[in-house]
Structure formats: structure tokens, C-alpha cells
Amino acid sequence: MPRLRLPRNLPALLLLAVVFALAGLPVLSMLLGALRSGPGGSFGTTALARVFLTTAYLKPLMATLEIAFHVALLGTLFGVALAWIMSRIRPPGRGLLEVGIMLPIFISPFVGAIGWITLGQPNTGMINVALRALGLPTINILSYGGAMFIMALFLVPYGYTLIRHSLDRLNPELEEAAAVCGAHTRGTILGVIVPMLWPSLLSAFVILFVLSAEMFSIPGLLLVPHGYSNLSYAIYAKTTHWPINQAEASAIGIVLLVMTLIGMAIYAYAVRVQERFISIGPKSPRAVMRSGPWSLPALIGCLIVLIYVIISSVLPVLALTLRALLPYFSGDFALSDLSLVNLRHTMADQLAITALGNSIIVTAGSTVLLMMIAFLVALGRVRKPSALSLVTWLVASIPIAVPGVLIGLGMIWLYIRTPIYATLAIIFLVMLARFLPILVRMFETGLIQVGRELDQAAAICGASDLTITLQIRIPLLAGTMRSAAAVVGTQIFNELTASALVFTSTSSVLPVVIFNYMFDGNYSQASALALVQIVILMAGLAFLWLAGTALPAMRSRMQTGRA
Amino acid sequence: MKKILMAAVALLGGVTQPVLAQEKLSITPALVAAAEKEGQVTLQYSSPLEAMQALMADFNKAYPKIHVNLERKAGTTGAQSLLQELAAGVHRIDVFAGTDAGANSTLAAQHAFVPVVPENVKDMGASATVLAPSIYYSDVSRYVVMYNPKFVTDAEAAKLVDWKSILDPAFKGRISLVEPAFGVVLAPLLYVMNAPGLGEPYLKQLKAQNPAIYLNTAQARDALISGQQPIAFLAQWEAVALGTIESGAPVRFVYSNPMVESLGNGWGIVTESPHPNAARLLLTWLLSRDGGLAMQGPIYAMRSSLTNLDDTRAGIARVAKESWYHPPGEVWHPDLKDWFENSPKYQEIFTNIMHQ
Structure with missing residues (x-):
């Protein structure tokens, strides 16, 4: 009886099909959307011609490039400084500081921007009130410099993760060889570390550039009211001002998409170069400062990181907390004004409760699915390079620069005639499309850094691919997986722009309810719900930490005890 | 632009011409029973959430067996969303409320609403019926x-x-x-x-x-x-x-x-709504004197467009x-x-x- 022979690359083809359905189709739908003149209307090139053949959007494009460049530069510099301190100076309390550095990604930029307006607006911002009382010059967060600074603060963790990872995994023998040859710290940094690290710096810069170019929340709240206009604002205007022109919004989205594709090409090049500087297995990085965790350099390093944590997370969360406890914020208040009324109202609101349940379901479900798909895409790209894996990687990467609102539009066009539309399932699909690129990036970096020699050794010993994955790759990537789950889970829990287009009364999620409270002018209740959101995220992260670190350690101690 | 113009012309023409069969709306025991059997109504709206929750709480005091699903799609995006759904044959929303006269007129011109005439139409100001029989403006x-x-x-x-x-x-x-x-x-x-x-x-x-x-x-x-x-x-x-x-x-x-x-909020019953009786009950109540009083309540606080209702807002x-x-x-x-x-x-x- 003849045996059915499946093509050798069937799994890779299946993966491509899944990735195309999840990430490619919504983007394709958005691209086709640029050719639509209206709902159910005819196709035409008017929108594309206006965007690409006139100067109508030249000024917003230049503004986008300018702010993205500045934010990427500043964010990368912050990321390098923090990664250097954490990896090489090794301040005391590194575990807690590490959590502190990553905190901004757990705060939605939209909510963070509200916190920063409360802190830094010129007249009555809390920081300015304090500075004025001390006779010091005040700050203006509602300025280009202010918005750039806040955007950089919120994006630093992405750059930090990439740079820190590379810094930790740089082959320490090269640094030791430089030291043996008499090179000083400065010489080692400039002559050994920087030349090995530049691909990571470039990767971090590109990722931050792309994320800044797409971001609407912070420039939208801080700069647009004062006459600023960029591409993400142009998209917002075309999707909210009557008569709505979704075709033109999609066409503007293509500009961002082109920028991303260029960015991804640079990133891919940087990653390829980065492979030259890897170590086999986890080796400890070399500490530059050998004087112990309580030495002056270590304490200064600790102080710098603490200042970053306070500015990027503690202050905006404190401002939010204050707003949640006050009926309104007018710059001054008495202690007797503080109450828990807003929190009680929020927790009694059935819409908020339903949305909270939906958010938890969507976050848990799509994080698990994304982890599996992203791991396979990254594995194909790093361990089994081929035209097929490259195409799969590219398709999975494309949504990174498509603004959320356009992913939402693409989803509507794609699924409006299907039973998925207006259900929680479309919210799942939104999350899978939006966050696949970030997770693929994280797994890719992780896989590159652990090297392929262990895989090859296991294969020579006869291990199957599945065995290698289960017994070598996944254990070595345990840390990356925890980080990936934390980062992507947070992003999903905070996602607003696409969900705001596809939600219904029964499939609403938490950020949509927070946004609607704010849209109503109910900033106090919105702040209260945002705090609930942050607390739940922290609880989820604590659970991840417990499951990933504390429990295995406890089990290991128990086993050692029994032995 | 051309489309909007055509819609407006068609609409203004439609207002002065004999229109499609217009259904008379009044609250009857049969309508209440049918609405209660449906048990729910989905309202897409643009006003602040707290105001709409307060208004619907008043509706539920009168009709506690009908759950109102509130779906906020603010501004013109809400009108666009409804247009897209109707064009795709998706009938999910029962009642629509929007404040943008331009967007509302486009929806009306696209036959998004059931033509109806509430029993107390004579008590409404001229501006309340400008998009009638598709949309009625309950407040100013x-x-x-x-x-x-x-x-x-x-x-x-x-x-x-x-x-x-x-x-x-x-x-x-x-x-x-x-x-x-x-x-x-x-x-x-x-x-x-x-x-x-x-x-x-x-x-x-x-x-x-x-x-x-x-x-x-x-x-x-x-x-x-x-x-x-x-x-x-x-x-x-x-x-x-x-x-x-x-x-x-x-x-x-x-x-x-x-x-x-x-014009304040314009309300209309969406064509082929999944809960047609509950939708009719809600709209009729909103346009009634009781609805007007609820709109002038402490949280919604809009002035009713009913000419026979004093300004009772505290x-x-x-x-x-x-x-x-x-x-x-x-x-x-x-x-x-x-x-x-x-x-x-x-x-x-x-x-x-x-x-x-």
C-alpha cells in the first residue's frame, strides 16, 4: 500500500499560513482599505494619490521622523546607561531595580500621559507647584522636549532589554583578554565592547524609532493641542472627523508601514551581525567594577537607576493615585478631599466588571497563543533559515508599525461579514496581530544569544528536533519566556486603539472603559480604574515570577533536602 | 462631499414629501409584553456614560425586565460604525443616539432607521422633528x-x-x-x-x-x-x-x-433591529413626558425638547x-x-x- 508522503516543509508552510492569517490578512485588508472610497463603495486611487503624490502630508511626515529620531536616540542612550549599570557596575538590589526599570511597560502610555500632565503642566502641575514653592525654575511637559522625554521614558524598557541581553551575553573572554593585555576600563569599552555591541544598539534604536513613529497617545495628549501634527494624528483625524475618510487613513498608514519595512531591514541586518558576538550557553558577564555592591560606583549606579524608576513610574502612578482619590484636580487640595468614592463607584460599575473579566480572558488566552506562534517563527528564522522562514518572519513583523487604529479597521473590513465580528474572538485576533512582532523579536534575540552549538551537539547524539526544543531550547529560554509573557501580557492588557474600534457592549475591555471615562471628563474614575488595572498587572507578574522562579527553586531545595 | 450633499438634498426632499409608511408609536400593554419577552435592547450612543447610565436607570425603574446594553461609540466614529455594519448586513444595534446632525442625516438618508411617529409628536419643538420620521431630537x-x-x-x-x-x-x-x-x-x-x-x-x-x-x-x-x-x-x-x-x-x-x-441627542430605531419591540418601547419612552423628565434629571441634565414641559432641572x-x-x-x-x-x-x- 503506497504511503502518503507529506512535503518535508509542511510544518513551515502551515506556520506561514497561520501567521499570514493572523498578521498578514489584517494588514492586507488595511492596504486594500486605502483603495476604498466608502463602505461597500467602489475602489479608486484618490486616497493614495493624495497621500503619495501631493505635499499634503509632508509636514506631518517630517514631524513624525523628527520626533521618532529624537525619542529613539534618547531612549537608546537611557537604555545603554541603565544596561551598563545593571550588567557591569552591578548595584545592590539588582532584582528590584530590574523590576523597576521594566515598570513603564506596565503602565499604558495613555494613562501615563495623564499622570504626567497632572505632574508637569505649567500652571498647576504638582512638580511645578513644588518647584515654584522652592523658588526653582519650572518645567513644561506640554512642549516638544517634554513629550519627547516622556515618550523616551516609556519606551526605554524595550531598548534596555535588547541592549542588556547582548551586554550580558557578550563573550567575557574577549574583555578578560583585553584586561590581561593591560587595557583600562575605557579602552575595553571603546575597543572591545562598543564594536561588539553596535548591532544591539542599532536594533534598539530601530525598534524605538518604529514604536515612536506609530505612537499617538503621548504626542496626541501633550502636543496636538498646541498645534503639533504628525502622521498618527492625521490618521486619528481621518478616522474621527466627519466625513470620515478611512481610505485616506489607511493610505497614511502605508507611509508608516514603509518606514517600518526599512527599519526591519536594518534590524535584520543588525541581528545577523550580532550573531558573531554570541557565547555558547549562559556565561556570566564580566563586571567592570570589582569593588563590591556597596562601593561608591555601585551606589551611584543604584541612585541613577532609582531616579529613572521614580521619574518614569513612581511619580506618574502617584499622580494617578491622587486623581483617583480626588473628585477633580485643580492644583490644590486638602487632605479631607481625599476619599475612596471613585474606587467604590468604579468597582460597582457593571461595564467595568465585564470589561475586567474580558481583559483577563483575552490577556491569558492570547499570551499563550502568541508565545507558541512567536517561538516557532523565531525558531525558524534563527535555527532553520530558509526563504520560507524569512517570509514567515517578515509577515509576522509587518504589523509592528501599523497603528492600532488601522489594525482595528483592517479587522472590521476583514471580519464584518463573519460570525467573529462583534464577539470577544475579534479582540483576540486584534491582540494576536498587534503583538506577534514584539514577541517574535524577543524570542529571536533569546535564541541568537544561546547559540546553536548545543542544538548541533544534541542532534549529533540523535535527539529529534522536538527533544532538542523541549530539553535544550526551552529550558535555556526560560528567562526569555518569562520576560516575553510579562511584556506581551502587559501590552495586551493595556491595548486600546484597535480594541476601541471593535468592542461591543459585551466584549468591551478595560482600556476602552478607562478611555470612555476620560472621554466623558471623568478623570477621577478613569484614574481609579487605571490603578485597578496596574494592580492586576502587578499581581499577574508576581504570579509569573512565583511560577517561574520561586516554585522551581523551592522544589529544588526540597529535592536536595531529601537527597 | 458630493455624497453628503446628495444625502442632504434627498433627506430634505424626503421631509417635505409623503414618506414611507410611518409606524405610529405608543406604549401599549402589548408592546410592553413583547418588549419584556425580548428582555434586552442594545443602545449605541455618544453621550457621557454616566449620563446615559442615569437615563437608562430611570427607564429600568419603569420597565425593570428589559436590560439595556450600553455601547458607547462616541462622535462620528459611531455613525461610521453603524453605516459599515448595515452595509455588511450586520443587525446588532437596536437604538442609535448621536449628536452630529451631519452624520445623523447621512444615516437617515441611507435608510438606517425605521420611520416612526410617536403619539406625542405635536408636543415636540420644530427642531426635534427635523430628521423625522427617522430621527427625533429629545433634547436641546x-x-x-x-x-x-x-x-x-x-x-x-x-x-x-x-x-x-x-x-x-x-x-x-x-x-x-x-x-x-x-x-x-x-x-x-x-x-x-x-x-x-x-x-x-x-x-x-x-x-x-x-x-x-x-x-x-x-x-x-x-x-x-x-x-x-x-x-x-x-x-x-x-x-x-x-x-x-x-x-x-x-x-x-x-x-x-x-x-x-x-439639537441634542437624535434617537432612531435601527432597521432590522434584533429586539424591535424593546427598541420601540425605549424610543417611545424617551420621547414621552416621563422620558423628558428623566432627561432633565440631575445627571443627564439636558433641557427636554418637549414644548409642554417646563425646565425642571435642579x-x-x-x-x-x-x-x-x-x-x-x-x-x-x-x-x-x-x-x-x-x-x-x-x-x-x-x-x-x-x-x-
Whole structure:
């Protein structure tokens, strides 16, 4: 009886099909959307011609490039400084500081921007009130410099993760060889570390550039009211001002998409170069400062990181907390004004409760699915390079620069005639499309850094691919997986722009309810719900930490005890 | 643009011509029983959540067996979403409420609503039935200039009554405007574009006052309360001013002279709604005297458009006792034909001037 022979690359083809359905189709739908003149209307090139053949959007494009460049530069510099301190100076309390550095990604930029307006607006911002009382010059967060600074603060963790990872995994023998040859710290940094690290710096810069170019929340709240206009604002205007022109919004989205594709090409090049500087297995990085965790350099390093944590997370969360406890914020208040009324109202609101349940379901479900798909895409790209894996990687990467609102539009066009539309399932699909690129990036970096020699050794010993994955790759990537789950889970829990287009009364999620409270002018209740959101995220992260670190350690101690 | 024009022409023609079979609406035991059997109704709306929750709580006091699913799609995005769904044959929403007359007229022209005639139609003001039998406007919006008394003196506030006084150099850098993306923001812009001596030159002078231009009215109120931009111009209305004052925030308001009064929420029953009886019951109740009283309640706080219903709002009664309060003088109503035909052009002019 003849045996059915499946093509050798069937799994890779299946993966491509899944990735195309999840990430490619919504983007394709958005691209086709640029050719639509209206709902159910005819196709035409008017929108594309206006965007690409006139100067109508030249000024917003230049503004986008300018702010993205500045934010990427500043964010990368912050990321390098923090990664250097954490990896090489090794301040005391590194575990807690590490959590502190990553905190901004757990705060939605939209909510963070509200916190920063409360802190830094010129007249009555809390920081300015304090500075004025001390006779010091005040700050203006509602300025280009202010918005750039806040955007950089919120994006630093992405750059930090990439740079820190590379810094930790740089082959320490090269640094030791430089030291043996008499090179000083400065010489080692400039002559050994920087030349090995530049691909990571470039990767971090590109990722931050792309994320800044797409971001609407912070420039939208801080700069647009004062006459600023960029591409993400142009998209917002075309999707909210009557008569709505979704075709033109999609066409503007293509500009961002082109920028991303260029960015991804640079990133891919940087990653390829980065492979030259890897170590086999986890080796400890070399500490530059050998004087112990309580030495002056270590304490200064600790102080710098603490200042970053306070500015990027503690202050905006404190401002939010204050707003949640006050009926309104007018710059001054008495202690007797503080109450828990807003929190009680929020927790009694059935819409908020339903949305909270939906958010938890969507976050848990799509994080698990994304982890599996992203791991396979990254594995194909790093361990089994081929035209097929490259195409799969590219398709999975494309949504990174498509603004959320356009992913939402693409989803509507794609699924409006299907039973998925207006259900929680479309919210799942939104999350899978939006966050696949970030997770693929994280797994890719992780896989590159652990090297392929262990895989090859296991294969020579006869291990199957599945065995290698289960017994070598996944254990070595345990840390990356925890980080990936934390980062992507947070992003999903905070996602607003696409969900705001596809939600219904029964499939609403938490950020949509927070946004609607704010849209109503109910900033106090919105702040209260945002705090609930942050607390739940922290609880989820604590659970991840417990499951990933504390429990295995406890089990290991128990086993050692029994032995 | 051409499409909007055609829609407006078709619509205005439709209003004066014999229309499709119009269903008479009244609350009968049979309708209540059928609605209760359906058990729920989905309302897509644009107003603040708290206001709509309060209004629906009043509806549920009368009809506790009908659950109202509230779905907020604010501004014109809500109208666009409904248009897309209907074009795709998705019938999910039972009742629609929107404030943008242009968007509402487009929806009506696309036959998005069931033509109905409530039994008390004779009690409604002329503006309430401008899009009848598709849409009925249950309330009116009255535009106010809001200010923060901690940062604006009484003498300055008195000046704000006059439309041109906002151009006083003393107000430079203290004003907020809002992008005219929503119905409630468009009406005062229509006045500006039509009033003698105002128009584009006025907008340019306003821009020279270095205003902050917010994306929505809530941001402008927040900046007002915090003192960042202590005068909110062209974009706030009486009901939100009353609600903000009620919260204890440092806010007062004046009516410009003339005061702009325009359509509030326009309500319609969506065609092929999944809960047709509950939708009819809800709309009939909203347009009834009981509905009008609920709309004039402490949280929704809009003035009902029923001509036989006095202004029973407690918020207005309270502020009327304040020394700073002065009732409106002359009233100006937008020409709806101008609204339907020209609002996109006015929006574009505003945006071009303000984002120069």
C-alpha cells in the first residue's frame, strides 16, 4: 500500500499560513482599505494619490521622523546607561531595580500621559507647584522636549532589554583578554565592547524609532493641542472627523508601514551581525567594577537607576493615585478631599466588571497563543533559515508599525461579514496581530544569544528536533519566556486603539472603559480604574515570577533536602 | 462631499414629501409584553456614560425586565460604525443616539432607521422633528463659555458674553478650543461661520490668541479645572457645565450673546433591529413626558425638547441663585441645511487655520 508522503516543509508552510492569517490578512485588508472610497463603495486611487503624490502630508511626515529620531536616540542612550549599570557596575538590589526599570511597560502610555500632565503642566502641575514653592525654575511637559522625554521614558524598557541581553551575553573572554593585555576600563569599552555591541544598539534604536513613529497617545495628549501634527494624528483625524475618510487613513498608514519595512531591514541586518558576538550557553558577564555592591560606583549606579524608576513610574502612578482619590484636580487640595468614592463607584460599575473579566480572558488566552506562534517563527528564522522562514518572519513583523487604529479597521473590513465580528474572538485576533512582532523579536534575540552549538551537539547524539526544543531550547529560554509573557501580557492588557474600534457592549475591555471615562471628563474614575488595572498587572507578574522562579527553586531545595 | 450633499438634498426632499409608511408609536400593554419577552435592547450612543447610565436607570425603574446594553461609540466614529455594519448586513444595534446632525442625516438618508411617529409628536419643538420620521431630537444643547473663577476675574467673565471679546489680548494663551469633530462642537462653529463680522477672519484672530486645541471636550474641561487653560470656548454646553459645578469643581459659565441652541441627542430605531419591540418601547419612552423628565434629571441634565414641559432641572435652579449667573439673552439656532451641506467645509477651514 503506497504511503502518503507529506512535503518535508509542511510544518513551515502551515506556520506561514497561520501567521499570514493572523498578521498578514489584517494588514492586507488595511492596504486594500486605502483603495476604498466608502463602505461597500467602489475602489479608486484618490486616497493614495493624495497621500503619495501631493505635499499634503509632508509636514506631518517630517514631524513624525523628527520626533521618532529624537525619542529613539534618547531612549537608546537611557537604555545603554541603565544596561551598563545593571550588567557591569552591578548595584545592590539588582532584582528590584530590574523590576523597576521594566515598570513603564506596565503602565499604558495613555494613562501615563495623564499622570504626567497632572505632574508637569505649567500652571498647576504638582512638580511645578513644588518647584515654584522652592523658588526653582519650572518645567513644561506640554512642549516638544517634554513629550519627547516622556515618550523616551516609556519606551526605554524595550531598548534596555535588547541592549542588556547582548551586554550580558557578550563573550567575557574577549574583555578578560583585553584586561590581561593591560587595557583600562575605557579602552575595553571603546575597543572591545562598543564594536561588539553596535548591532544591539542599532536594533534598539530601530525598534524605538518604529514604536515612536506609530505612537499617538503621548504626542496626541501633550502636543496636538498646541498645534503639533504628525502622521498618527492625521490618521486619528481621518478616522474621527466627519466625513470620515478611512481610505485616506489607511493610505497614511502605508507611509508608516514603509518606514517600518526599512527599519526591519536594518534590524535584520543588525541581528545577523550580532550573531558573531554570541557565547555558547549562559556565561556570566564580566563586571567592570570589582569593588563590591556597596562601593561608591555601585551606589551611584543604584541612585541613577532609582531616579529613572521614580521619574518614569513612581511619580506618574502617584499622580494617578491622587486623581483617583480626588473628585477633580485643580492644583490644590486638602487632605479631607481625599476619599475612596471613585474606587467604590468604579468597582460597582457593571461595564467595568465585564470589561475586567474580558481583559483577563483575552490577556491569558492570547499570551499563550502568541508565545507558541512567536517561538516557532523565531525558531525558524534563527535555527532553520530558509526563504520560507524569512517570509514567515517578515509577515509576522509587518504589523509592528501599523497603528492600532488601522489594525482595528483592517479587522472590521476583514471580519464584518463573519460570525467573529462583534464577539470577544475579534479582540483576540486584534491582540494576536498587534503583538506577534514584539514577541517574535524577543524570542529571536533569546535564541541568537544561546547559540546553536548545543542544538548541533544534541542532534549529533540523535535527539529529534522536538527533544532538542523541549530539553535544550526551552529550558535555556526560560528567562526569555518569562520576560516575553510579562511584556506581551502587559501590552495586551493595556491595548486600546484597535480594541476601541471593535468592542461591543459585551466584549468591551478595560482600556476602552478607562478611555470612555476620560472621554466623558471623568478623570477621577478613569484614574481609579487605571490603578485597578496596574494592580492586576502587578499581581499577574508576581504570579509569573512565583511560577517561574520561586516554585522551581523551592522544589529544588526540597529535592536536595531529601537527597 | 458630493455624497453628503446628495444625502442632504434627498433627506430634505424626503421631509417635505409623503414618506414611507410611518409606524405610529405608543406604549401599549402589548408592546410592553413583547418588549419584556425580548428582555434586552442594545443602545449605541455618544453621550457621557454616566449620563446615559442615569437615563437608562430611570427607564429600568419603569420597565425593570428589559436590560439595556450600553455601547458607547462616541462622535462620528459611531455613525461610521453603524453605516459599515448595515452595509455588511450586520443587525446588532437596536437604538442609535448621536449628536452630529451631519452624520445623523447621512444615516437617515441611507435608510438606517425605521420611520416612526410617536403619539406625542405635536408636543415636540420644530427642531426635534427635523430628521423625522427617522430621527427625533429629545433634547436641546445650549452652548456656554466655561471659565475657572480662580484664574478669571468677574470683570473678565462679564466680557465673555460678547463673541468678539475673546479676542481681547488679556485672554491670550488662556483659551481652549476643541477640534470640531463632534456635533456638540460644530454648532457654535456654524454660528461663527455665519455671523456678520465673524467668519474666517475671526477664526484667524482667535488662532492669534494662541489657544490650546484639544481633541475632545473633556480634555478642555480638565485643563480648565486645573487652571492650565482657564477659559473653554466654542465647545462646552450647559448640561456638562452643570454637572461639573455639581462635582464641586471651580467652574462657572456664561451664555454668549446670542446663545447658540441646537439639537441634542437624535434617537432612531435601527432597521432590522434584533429586539424591535424593546427598541420601540425605549424610543417611545424617551420621547414621552416621563422620558423628558428623566432627561432633565440631575445627571443627564439636558433641557427636554418637549414644548409642554417646563425646565425642571435642579442644577439650573441652583445656579440661578448665584450672583455670577445670568440667563441667556438672544438665542441663535443653526440653519440645518447649512449644517448638512457645509459642516465638512467649516471643519476643514477650522483645522487649516488652527493647525497652521
